[in-house]
Amino acid sequence: MGAALPTLLLILAGVLVGGTWSLYRQGAPKAAVLVTAALAVLATVAGVLRLLPENG
Structure with missing residues (x-):
């Protein structure tokens, strides 16, 4: 599972990211987009x- x-x-x-863009384009509430x-991120x-x- 490590790799x-x-x-x-x-x-x-x-x-x-795709879901965020879709929500934004559909005019979803700002909280959902954020x-x-x-x-x-x-x-x-x-x-x-x-x-x-x-390192270690």
Whole structure:
């Protein structure tokens, strides 16, 4: 699962970015758009950080 986790997180981030854009285009409440965008950012950061080599 270790090698697949960054890939899964980045796929999740892509789905969330698409969902955020869709919510925005449909005129969804601002809170829903912001929460979805925040989750997309968190998934992206987590995926990228999992790709970095460990120091230790």
